[in-house]
Amino acid sequence: MTTSTEPQAGQFILDAVAEDLKSGRFKYVRTRLPPEPNGYMHIGHVKAWWIDYNTAKAYGGELYLRFDDTNPAKEETEYVEAIKEDTKWLGIQWAKETYASDYFDRLYEWAVRLVKKGLAYVDDQSPDEVSATRGTLTEPGSNSPFRGRPVEENLDLLERMKKGEFPEGSRVLRAKIDMAHPNIVMRDPVMYRILHALHHRTGDKWNIYPMYDWSHGQNDSMEGITHSLCSQEYIIHRPLYEWFLEQLGEFKTRQIEFSRLNLTHAMMSKRKVRKLVETGIVKGWDDPRLTTLRGLRRRGVNPEAILEFVRAVGETKNDSWVDMSLFEAYIRDDLNLRSLRRMAVLRPIKLVIDNYPEDRVEEMEAVNNPEDSSAGMRKIPFSKVLYIEQDDFRETPPPKYFRLFPGNEVRLRYAYFVKCTGVVKDPATGVATEVHCTYDPATCGGDAPDGRKVKSTIHWVSARHAVKAEVRLYEQLFTAEQPDEGEGIDQVINPNSLEVLSGCMLEPLLADVRPGDKFQFERNGYFCADPDGQPGKPVFNRTVTLRDTWAKIEKGAKKDGKA
C-alpha cells in the first residue's frame, strides 16, 4: 500500500478553501480544533483533527487549539492536559492554545449589542415551558410572553443574571428570531443559561454560561478563523451561525461540514465507553481494546498509522462505516516497515533434538528486520531442547499442513532442518508433552548443501535461555459491526476480546524492554511492551496479527467439512 501516489480520497473541503482563497473571500487560512474537555479522545476525533490540521497546512495557514469550555458542569482540567498530550502524540501542532472561556467578557458585550438591537431578550419561562412552546418538527412554536420585553428591562435582567441574582433555570437569554421557523434551531435559541458552577478556569466569576451556538461561531470570528470545519450534525446550525455574525456585523467565518468517522466493531460514543469503563468490561480509558487514543497507544499502534488511515478515508459528506480491517491494514503496513523481528513462542511445547549434544549451545545469526537492512543482525542461542508453538506440530496433519508431523522435515528458522521422529504423551491424559526430532548438522544456518527444500520454517526459543512472559491477545471488543446501534451492549461484547497467556517463551533479548517498545514476533503478529511489565518479566500486548493464510485455509477446510 503506497501512500502519496494514491489518488487523494475525498477532499471537497480542500477544494472549497482553495476557491475561497482564489475568490478573495479570505486572504489566509486559519482553522481550529475545538475539543470539549470532558473526556478522552478517540479515533473518531482524529479524523476531525486531521482535517483541521491538514486544511490549514495545505495552504500555509495555522491551526488553533481551542478548548470549548462553556459548560463548567462537565469539564475538567484533567481532560485539557490529556487532550494536549494526545494531540502532541499524534504529531498535530497548533499555533495557539485558546479557550472559549478566554472570550466570556467579549462575548457578553456582543450579547448586550444584540439586546440593544432588539435581537435578544430575557425569557422567564421555565425549561419545561420553553420546551413546550418550541413546537415540534412539523408544528411551529409559539412566542414567549416575555418576547416583547423592552430593551432596558432586558439589559437590566441580563446584568442581574450575570451577577448571580437569580437561581439556575429561572431565566435565559434568547435570540429573537422566529418561533415558526421550519428549522428548529432558529426558534429563538437560548444564548445564555444560569449556572452557579465553578469553572475550571474562570472560577466563580460567571453565573451565566453561553450555549454552544452562541459561543462557538463568535469565538471563531474573534480568532479570525477562516474555516470552521465540523461534523454533519451541525449543518442545521449553520443558518444560526451565520445569523449571529451577520447581525453582529463581525468577521464571517465559513462553516463547512463533513461526515464523522464510524469504525466497525468499535465504540465511539463517549457515554457508552464510559459505561464500559465503569462496569469493568474494560480496564480503563487506556484499555488496549478501546479505540481511544490512549487505548491505541497502549495497544502498540503508531500515530503515523492512525493519521495515514484517516487520510485515506478522506473527507466526504457520506454516512459511512469504515471496516476495521482497513484500519488494521494501515497498522500492519506501518509496523511491518519499522518493527524489529523477534522469536517468541506463545503456546509452547518442547521440541527435543535427540541427536544434538546435551550441553552444546550455538549462537545463531538472525536478521532484525528484512524490510530495513540498517536494523542489522542479532544472535540467538540454540540448544538441544527448544520450545515451539503447539500449533506447529500435529500428530495427524490436516491437508496442506506443512509443519511438523511424524516423518516430516521442517526448518528451524536461522538454525537447522529437523525431522520429526515422534511425540511423547502424558499417559493419563493423552496430551502431547514433548515432540522429538533429529537434526541434520549439514543444514546449519538453515540451508541444505544438497539443495533439498522444506515447505515450512518454524520459529523456536531455546528452553534454557527462554524468557518467560505474559502476552495479552486481543480481538475485537464487539461481535456486532455496529455496537452503537440499539441498546444491550452486553449482548454484543466479544467474550474472547482478551486472552491472557502467561507461559510464553521469548528469545533472551526480549528480557529487557521498555513500555511501548514494539516488535514483530515472527509468524505471530506485532506486539508492544505493556507498562505492567517488570524488568526481566515483560508483558506484551498483541497489536495486530500477521495476515494468516494458513488460518484461512484451515477455516475454509473446516467449513467444507461441515457442509
Add this chain to the structure above:
RNA sequence: UGGGGAUUCGUCUAGUGGUAGGACAGCAGACUCUGGAUCUGUAUGCCGAGGUUCGAAUCCUCGAUCCCCAGCCA
C-alpha cells in the same frame, strides 16, 4: 408537502458530458529461511424510472431508501 444532508464494487473512496479507477476485504497464482512481506492475475459497483444528448455516474424530471434536528449538551 416540517427543515436539512446523503446515495458509485462486500467496505471506504476517485471520477463533474467521452473506456467507471484505487485501497481494504475475497479468490487464484508466483516468490519466499516468517503460510509475513513483495509481485501477478481475477470477480464484484453508478439507488430506481423516465428524459436531454452522437454519448449520462455526471445535466433535467419524478420517485425510493438511509441519516440528522424538538438540551437551559457540544
